[in-house]
Amino acid sequence: MNADQARASLASTFGIDVAAAVPMVVSVSPDRWQELGRHAKEIVGCRFFNFLTAVDWKEQGLEVVARVDNLEDGVSLMLKTKLGPGVSNCASLTHVYRGANWMERECFDMFGIHFDNHPDLRRILLEDNWEGHPLLKSYAVDTPHPPYR
Amino acid sequence: MALNDPPVPVIPAPIWRNFKELQEWEQLHKTRPEGDKHSALFESVTEGIHNFPGGFVVTTAADAFLNWARKSSVWPVTFGLACCAIEMMATFCSRFDVERLGMVPWASPRHSDLMIVSGTVTIKMAPMLLRIYDQMPDPKWAVSMGSCANSGGPFRHGYHVVKGVDRVIPVDVYVPGCPPPPESLLNGLLLLQDQIAHFKKTGRKAPPNEKVD
Numbered sequence: 215m216n217a218d219q220a221r222a223s224l225a226s227t228f229g230i231d232v233a234a235a236v237p238m239v240v241s242v243s244p245d246r247w248q249e250l251g252r253h254a255k256e257i258v259g260c261r262f263f264n265f266l267t268a269v270d271w272k273e274q275g276l277e278v279v280a281r282v283d284n285l286e287d288g289v290s291l292m293l294k295t296k297l298g299p300g301v302s303n304c305a306s307l308t309h310v311y312r313g314a315n316w317m318e319r320e321c322f323d324m325f326g327i328h329f330d331n332h333p334d335l336r337r338i339l340l341e342d343n344w345e346g347h348p349l350l351k352s353y354a355v356d357t358p359h360p361p362y363r
Numbered sequence: 364m365a366l367n368d369p370p371v372p373v374i375p376a377p378i379w380r381n382f383k384e385l386q387e388w389e390q391l392h393k394t395r396p397e398g399d400k401h402s403a404l405f406e407s408v409t410e411g412i413h414n415f416p417g418g419f420v421v422t423t424a425a426d427a428f429l430n431w432a433r434k435s436s437v438w439p440v441t442f443g444l445a446c447c448a449i450e451m452m453a454t455f456c457s458r459f460d461v462e463r464l465g466m467v468p469w470a471s472p473r474h475s476d477l478m479i480v481s482g483t484v485t486i487k488m489a490p491m492l493l494r495i496y497d498q499m500p501d502p503k504w505a506v507s508m509g510s511c512a513n514s515g516g517p518f519r520h521g522y523h524v525v526k527g528v529d530r531v532i533p534v535d536v537y538v539p540g541c542p543p544p545p546e547s548l549l550n551g552l553l554l555l556q557d558q559i560a561h562f563k564k565t566g567r568k569a570p571p572n573e574k575v576d
Binding site: 357 | 486523525530
C-alpha cells in the first residue's frame with residue numbers, strides 16, 4: 215500500500231485527515247490506540263516496529279509516540295496518542311508488534327506509563343527498587359540515592 | 364478485527380534475579396571485624412624487636428624494604444568502565460608501558476593491589492564496584508581516573524550517576540582530565556608509588572552530606 219492509499223484508509227477508518235509527510239503523523243484517542251496499531255500493521259503493511267517512547271507535556275499529560283515502517287513500499291507512520299492530564303494507563307501494542315515488549319517496558323521504566331495487558335511489565339534499565347520515573351518533568355534533578363547519595 | 368487475541372506468553376523472571384545470597388555474603392563481609400586482618404602473634408614479635416635496644420633499626424629497615432617491595436609491584440586490576448579505559452589500555456601498552464614500573468594489569472581482583480576506576484560509575488554499577496574492591500586483599504589502593512570518577516563529570520546531574528567514586532570506596536589519587544591522557548595517568552601512578560613508599564594513609568571517603576545523611 216503506497217502513501218496515498220494509506221492516507222485514504224486511515225481517513226476512512228479513523229475519520230482523521232492525515233497530512234502527506236514522511237513520516238505521516240497519525241494522532242488518535244487512547245481508546246483506539248491498539249486498533250490503530252493493528253490497522254498500521256495489517257492494512258498499511260507497516261511490519262517494522264521502529265521505536266516507542268513518550269513525551270511529557272507537563273500539565274497536558276503524557277503522549278505516547280510510536281513509529282512503524284512499511285519497508286517494502288516506503289511508508290512510515292508516526293503513531294501518537296495523548297493520554298490526557300493525570301492519566302498513566304495506555305493500551306499495549308505488544309499483541310500487535312512483539313518488538314513493542316521491551317520498548318514499553320522502557321517507557322514504563324522512564325515515564326511510569328502502565329501498559330494494560332502487557333505480558334511482562336517490570337523495569338528494564340533501572341533497578342527494581344528505584345523510586346520514581348526519571349524522564350518525567352516532575353522528577354527533580356539531583357534526586358539523592360542512598361547509600362551513594 | 365479482533366482486539367483481544369490470546370496474549371503473548373508470559374516470560375518468567377530469570378533465576379539470576381535472586382541476589383539474596385550474595386547480599387547476605389556482602390553483609391557478612393562488611394561486618395567482618397577489623398582485627399582478623401592482623402596477626403596478633405606477628406604484632407607482638409615485631410613490638411618486642413622494636414623495643415629491644417637498637418632493635419628499631421631492624422624494624423624501620425624492614426618497613427622501608429616492605430614498602431619498597433609494595434610500591435615496586437603494584438598490580439592494577441583491569442576494571443574499565445568507559446572511555447577512560449581506552450587511555451588506561453594505552454598506558455598499559457608498549458608505548459607508555461607501565462610494566463617497567465612493576466605494574467602488571469591483572470584480570471583477577473584477588474591478586475591485585477590497585478583499582479583504577481576509569482570512567483562513569485552508575486548507581487547500578489556501584490555495588491558491583493564495591494564487591495570487586497572488597498575482593499582485593501589488603502593492603503589495597505584506588506586511583507580515581509577522569510572527571511566522571513572524580514565528581515560525576517559532565518553526567519553529574521544525571522539521574523543515574525554516582526557523584527564521585529569516593530562516595531563508594533576510599534580513593535588515594537585523583538587524576539583529572541576528560542579523559543586524562545596516558546601521561547596524566549602515569550603521573551598519578553608515580554604519585555601513588557610515592558605514597559606507597561611512605562605508606563601514607565591518604566585514602567578517604569567523601570565527607571557526609573548534611574542534606575541527605
